[in-house]
Amino acid sequence: MGKRYYYITTPIYYVNGMPHIGTALTTIVADACARYRKQRGHSVYFLTGTDENAPKVHQVAQQQGKPTQQFVDEMAETFARTWQALHIDYDVFIRTTEARHRRVVTEVFRRLRAQGDIYEGRYAGWYCISCETFFAESKVGSGRTCPDCGKLLEYRDEPCYYFRLSRYAEPLRAHITSHPEFIMPEVRRNETLGFMAEGLQDIAVSRSGAEWGIPAPDEPYGTVIYVWFDALLNYLTATDWLERGEDYLEIWPPNLQLMGKDILPRFHATIWPAMLMALGLPLPERLYGHGWWIVNKQKMSKSLGNVYEPLAIAQELSRVSGCALPYAIDAFRYFMLREMPTDSDAEFSLEGFETRYNGDLANDLGNLVHRTLSMWHRYFEGCIPAGVHVAEGLADLFQQQVATVADAFEQVDFPRGLREAWEIIGAINRYYDEQAPWALAKVGDMARTAQVLYGGLEAVRLMSLLVEPVMPQVAQAIAYQINLPDVPVWQDASRIGAIPSGHRLQAPQPIFPRLSKKSGVS
Numbered sequence: 001m002g003k004r005y006y007y008i009t010t011p012i013y014y015v016n017g018m019p020h021i022g023t024a025l026t027t028i029v030a031d032a033c034a035r036y037r038k039q040r041g042h043s044v045y046f047l048t049g050t051d052e053n054a055p056k057v058h059q060v061a062q063q064q065g066k067p068t069q070q071f072v073d074e075m076a077e078t079f080a081r082t083w084q085a086l087h088i089d090y091d092v093f094i095r096t097t098e099a100r101h102r103r104v105v106t107e108v109f110r111r112l113r114a115q116g117d118i119y120e121g122r123y124a125g126w127y128c129i130s131c132e133t134f135f136a137e138s139k140v141g142s143g144r145t146c147p148d149c150g151k152l153l154e155y156r157d158e159p160c161y162y163f164r165l166s167r168y169a170e171p172l173r174a175h176i177t178s179h180p181e182f183i184m185p186e187v188r189r190n191e192t193l194g195f196m197a198e199g200l201q202d203i204a205v206s207r208s209g210a211e212w213g214i215p216a217p218d219e220p221y222g223t224v225i226y227v228w229f230d231a232l233l234n235y236l237t238a239t240d241w242l243e244r245g246e247d248y249l250e251i252w253p254p255n256l257q258l259m260g261k262d263i264l265p266r267f268h269a270t271i272w273p274a275m276l277m278a279l280g281l282p283l284p285e286r287l288y289g290h291g292w293w294i295v296n297k298q299k300m301s302k303s304l305g306n307v308y309e310p311l312a313i314a315q316e317l318s319r320v321s322g323c324a325l326p327y328a329i330d331a332f333r334y335f336m337l338r339e340m341p342t343d344s345d346a347e348f349s350l351e352g353f354e355t356r357y358n359g360d361l362a363n364d365l366g367n368l369v370h371r372t373l374s375m376w377h378r379y380f381e382g383c384i385p386a387g388v389h390v391a392e393g394l395a396d397l398f399q400q401q402v403a404t405v406a407d408a409f410e411q412v413d414f415p416r417g418l419r420e421a422w423e424i425i426g427a428i429n430r431y432y433d434e435q436a437p438w439a440l441a442k443v444g445d446m447a448r449t450a451q452v453l454y455g456g457l458e459a460v461r462l463m464s465l466l467v468e469p470v471m472p473q474v475a476q477a478i479a480y481q482i483n484l485p486d487v488p489v490w491q492d493a494s495r496i497g498a499i500p501s502g503h504r505l506q507a508p509q510p511i512f513p514r515l516s517k518k519s520g521v522s
């Protein structure tokens, strides 16, 4: 059985804290990619989940005085509910405390140990519990703080297992250089090559004296497998690799693995493919690492009190603007993707959200839909007359924009894709200004009025196609108003002039009420 699914993954999230705009970003990007692929006719397998075996998760459970299993159960539920509320249409939600995942991790550990890729040694060095990363003495300054996050490190001196990462340095470098699409965008590829150029040492893959985590097989109590070694394998577990024989190849390998830049060079672009090479498994097709949200020029963190929760932001927008909650949630998704940090980091602010809401959504998209449908009802009772088509120049522009948006979405470049989609709105607004359909109707030139409004209607229809991956409920609302099926199929929908004469439109309903300055979300 060959490959059947377009396989998309998000990282699995640590459950020591609540979902926030950082984890929401990765998840929304993945969801938009999955929805876009579905529109293009792919069968999609979209995986997300939770990383539950980490020492820091156990630590927080203890601080809260809860049994760790109960704590992770509650938190996994919170993550799943949050993603559902954000219209994330995942296929599988994996948890690393599941038995099937433990089986995979244990089996991989056994196999690699049997073939000499995992071997016994001793670890003497530092561990950052916040980053869940081992740091060699040479990387650590005199302050004994983490070179990545700055927090205090703990010293460990104990027997441990190593993974023979060094063995895969050369094959990996060769793979990266011969597959330019493997790591994207290019900055991340360069970061990875830079990281690898420092030399790849074997890495510790077990800890001892631990109370939480997946036990290393055939080892004394307290020896557990390093959480990153365990977590990365979730992508394999989700294909039922151990249970399905060759059939797991219907899903495997991942076509697109999404993540933030912090976990790309070392973990996903080095350790992960090296583990797969050691197992003799095909590598993922593409790894994509986005930039970070920063808030007031600083990293988001609990101690700075600048952590934003996505649902709270959408609920507040809905409350102050009167925008129905599903559309406010879509507005939040739009903002995440329109301003998404790609190559570099980007500043997140509620003012920025408010500006995009009023400008791009209320003034541009909402107004285009409402104005166009209102005119159709005013002049034609909502029914498309015979003999209308999209003016030539306009049809070319539509075609070109649809192709450009598709290209950008394929490159995971949502800011560019959405900017290009909005060009259609700009073009129609100019077209209405030039052609003044209201003036044409006034002098009774109904043939030309219909012709102009038909261009507008096609723009509305195309916008519902183009925004569907980003704002699924809004796309559905637009599709309902123009009386077409909810989820358009790209192939059919990107044809210009698809609305036939005799077609009836529904009454317009405002989607994005304007937010007045005084009552802003900020």
Ligand code: MSP
Residues within 6 Å of the ligand: 010, 011, 012, 013, 014, 015, 021, 022, 023, 025, 026, 051, 231, 232, 233, 234, 258, 259, 260, 261, 262, 263, 291, 292, 293, 294, 300
């Ligand atoms: N558990 C690991 C991943 C294991 S995957 C095998 C982990 N989890 S995490 O909860 O810390 O979340 C990781 C994801 O959230 C990453 O993609 C990370 O980049 C993203 N973000 C966390 N904070 C972020 C911002 N401030 N901005 C953008 N994304 C950020 O790492």
